[in-house]
């Protein structure tokens with residue numbers, strides 16, 4: 001907040017923006033979807049919050065004419081691919097996941113020459129999904145790998161830590177070898193050692209994009225929504241959480257548990273979205289997300305295959 005604006009004035013401004021958003025949403029039959037890493041203002045005005053998988057499923061079940069998607073580029077692309085007849089807009093066009101750039105369509109094509117299937121993490125662009133056999137998210141990477149592997153072998157990219165997480169009884173070869181998310185790379189083994197010493201009664205839960213050594217020290221590893229669910233259902237009163245700060249804020253709002261970040265780690269790209277941006281996207285219907293028809297058709301096959309393998313009816 002600029003220093004010349006008092007907290008009261010700022011609150012009033014936010015309240016006015018929220019009122020405008022509510023009115024426009026009604027008038028335009030619009031739906032606001034927000035990823036768990038969005039800031040709390042956006043989470044408050046969202047019709048639905050969730051992880052990548054939940055948001056993709058939700059997008060197939062709406063009769064809204066306009067979808068305002070608050071997250072990063074690959075998520076909005078997935079929503080657009082699944083809803084070719086709906087208008088999908090984003091608050092900020094620059095909100096792009098840097099990890100998604102680490103895997104190219106050529107890398108997928110080259111790997112597939114070996115004859116083994118390729119699983120594209122949903123954190124990829126449509127052109128990459130179009131070359132893959134199936135998609136996965138952090139909520140189902142291990143299950144998809146188990147069901148899709150040929151002779152116990154498959155490829156997965158771009159996140160090498162997710163590939164390691166999914167290697168349960170099957171060999172999941174990461175492409176590229178060391179693909180990573182900079183937000184989750186921040187968490188170190190030493191952070192877990194210190195946190196466990198400071199909070200011996202807490203459970204440690206982390207995202208599968210964390211380094212394998214960090215995953216191995218955790219009580220639970222799962223997608224953002226799976227972590228939230230775990231906290232809500234567990235009898236424990238305290239949790240050390242290794243993921244982006246937006247989910248930690250959501251956990252604090254929605255549970256009465258003590259939530260300690262393993263380390264404060266922020267996804268700068270996710271935070272480019274603001275409620276001003278949501279209002280602009282909603283009123284001007286600007287920043288439209290549209291994927292080339294031919295690519296979208298092929299990418300949709302890989303996304304649909306994920307739903308089929310998981311027996312998700314969309």
Ligand code: 13P
Nearest residue numbers: 051052053137138223224
């Ligand atoms: P989830 O699907 O678990 O929400 O993860 C998305 C993501 O970008 C994690 O960095």
Ligand code: SF4
Nearest residue numbers: 097098099181183267
């Ligand atoms: Fe991409 Fe990591 Fe940000 Fe998720 S947290 S959107 S993987 S950079």
